[in-house]
Amino acid sequence: MPKIVDHDERRLELVDATWRIIARQGLEGATMREIAMEAGFANGALKPYFPTKDTLLEFAFGHVFNRTNQRIADVTRGKSGLPALRAFCREVLPLDEERINEARIVIPFWQKAVNDPQKADIHQQSMSEWLATIRRYLAEARDSGDVRAAVDDSVLAGQLLNMLLGAQIAAALGNGTPNPGLEEQLEGFLALL
Structure with missing residues (x-):
């Protein structure tokens, strides 16, 4: 059989x-x-x-994104506003070996996406989803009085996402060990809000 x-x-x-x-x-x-x-x-x-290797890389990117989103859903369940935003960011930041390895998958995908409209579209859809989530948490935090920054939430969301993606690049190019300063940087950003 x-x-x-x-x-x-x-x-x-x-x-x-x-x-x-x-x-x-x-x-x-x-x-x-x-x-x-x-x-x-x-x-x-x-x-x-x-x-092809490209189809494998595309699937790997989707898998990383889905795994990250599942972790985010798990840690933000029952939370809103600033606590949810903090939890979201901690799941994207490369704070351990698993998330550093995820960054090492994402970066080659980005490199391919520069010249491949299909991969660029996949990336754009993923980042649009994350931006919408970040804006939602910021709006909740603003409604509760935890965010009082004069800067528009869309600008803040873009700044935060760029910080998270930059941390992934730095981690992938680093020596493979988590940078404990990332959590301090995140807290510093959130304190400015």
């Missing part, structure tokens, strides 16, 4: 293998052959799931 394969599970195994390789060797080291070996599969086993 043939073995039943869970295709979703197989895709996630391949994405996890991709993360490990990119974290160790960078995007160039993440060849389809290396990914297959890392996941314990034959090289040809990737083709039905990801015909």
Whole structure:
């Protein structure tokens, strides 16, 4: 009797293998052959799931974004305003090895998105979603009196998102250890509100 394969599970195994390789060797080291070996599969086993390295990278970006959003949903449940905004930011900031590795996946995706309109659109949709969430938390915090800054919430949301994305870049280019100063920077930004 043939073995039943869970295709979703197989895709996630391949994405996890991709993360490990990119974290160790960078995007160039993440060849389809290396990914297959890392996941314990034959090289040809990737083709039905990801015909090209680009499709794998696109899926990996979506997976990182979805995982981050799930963590955000978990930590913001029952919160609003400034506590929800703080929790949101802490899940995006590269504060541990897992989130640093996620940044190492996202940055090669951004590099590809510079010249690929489809990937650029995926990124733009993702960031639009995050900006809307940040603006919602800022509006809640403003309504409760926790935010009194004279700067418009849309500008504040853009500044905060740029800070979060910049932290991802710095972490991916750093030595791989979390920067404890990121939480202080976040608290400093929130205090200015």
